[in-house]
Amino acid sequence: MSVKVVASLSKRAKVDGGRLEFIPPQLPTLVEQPPEDEGWVHEAELDGYRTQIIIDRGGVHLYSKNGRDWTAKYWPIALAVELPCRAAILDGEVIVSGEQGTPDSPVLEAAIWNEPSRLVFVAFDILHLDGRNLAPWPLLQRKQALRQLVEPGAGKIQYSEHFEGDALAILRAMEKTGLDGVISKRADSPYRSGPSKTWLKARY
Incomplete structure (x- = not known):
């Protein structure tokens, strides 16, 4: 599978309609x-790995909390991202359900290498949407925008309720x-x- 890499990282997202950049969490x-x-x-x-999903004209990329491109590791999630937007930055966690149905970090580590199809992204914030920088918005307004984008329920991309x-x-x-x-x-x-x-x- 071909994975496009965003080479440069910065502390702010560009909102000019071009490529978006990783925002430190x-x-x-x-x-x-x-x-x-x-x-x-x-x-x-x-109990998962903090992850940022960036959707822009360059495709879908997933980043670790330190800004490393982990799209290749999380490829089933990247392929599952079909949201009604042109560009977005989502903040959340990559998890895998453990035996009790709750997130389980040791199981997650094993799944990344052996069963990546079990990986799920749980979104709890949104920082950018179709040219708009949402970071200055109050949390509940951002959560409302996120909920309209990510429908609650099962699937590879899930919404974190508050x-x-x-x-x-x-x-x-x-x-x-x-x-x-x-x-x-x-x-x-x-x-x-x-x-x-x-x-x-x-x-x-």
């Missing part, structure tokens, strides 16, 4: 307890399902690369 800060005040939404922490309400109750509920923890995000926050206090990670 926003990273959550580890905390002991999830925030309990208002204005936060919560997502399951997935939850509102009692953060500790959500954390306990996720623990029962075998997930590692919860990522809490400010609902009104823009997307900013690097370590962030508007994204918080709490584990059990």
Whole structure:
């Protein structure tokens, strides 16, 4: 299979209709307890590999959190990307379901080399869409745009739901399902690369 490689990486996405470039990811800060005040939404922490999908006139590319082109490793996902857009940058995790139906990192490592057809991309943010830089938008507006692009449900490209309400109750509920923890995000926050206090990670 022929894989086109984007050679140059930068910290900002071009929005002039040309080739898009990798954006370093926003990273959550580890905390002991999830925030309990208002204005936060919560997502399951997935035990996978942070990945960015870039769709532009050069095709579909998948990048690791450090900006390495991993399209060849994730080729079944790349082939499955058929979204109603001309250009987009999606932030998410590549996972594979373990025996309990939850993301499983050791199984993921083995699947990359032996069973790549089991790989799934779970999208939780969108940074660019058809010439528009969405990074300055509030999180919930970006999530709304993402949900219109990626229909919730099964498949190679999935949408990561978020939850509102009692953060500790959500954390306990996720623990029962075998997930590692919860990522809490400010609902009104823009997307900013690097370590962030508007994204918080709490584990059990």
